[in-house]
Amino acid sequence: MFEKLIPKEAIAQYHIIQAEEDRSIHWKEHLSYAVRLGNEFKSKTTVTFNTTEGPQSVETTVWSLTENHISLKGGVLIPLNSIIDVHF
Template identity: 40%
Template sequence: MKTTIIPKEEINQLHFSNKEVLESSEMKTIRFNQLKQGEALGNTYKHKVKIFFQSIEGSWMVYATVWLATETHVQLKGGILIPIKVIEEVALFGNF
């Protein structure tokens, strides 16, 4: 499936499944730890991360600042929410 880049402001138009996209508990732990690192980088340095996630409409990537990561959701700058269970991958650093 092709991943489409989406502006964070358009995420609220997407519909999310209740299905978890990661199978192993190890991958879920890694994802959560990366999101918490992204939160620290975002709040301290305004550092943006790439978040790859699924919606009913398709596969997406957003490049944004993580303000808060909880057990159930990630809040991006501007109050945009993404359910944790639809996030496949988080890229903290790299060629952005």
């Protein structure tokens, strides 16, 4: 699987769609750790998500985690059901 690393400012240019397998529950634990890393240690996380143009990755600080989304700086939201992978 090939994913493209994009700047977080470019996320709005893509149409985000659900991943082939919804792993939202699996990713919540990882992403809550990513929120802590970002807020306390200013550490970035690479999040790969699905779009109509294929998987895209962004290296960013995860600001918050809700029931259905992660929030990035600037109010950018990525649905949990679109996430394919998370790396610290």
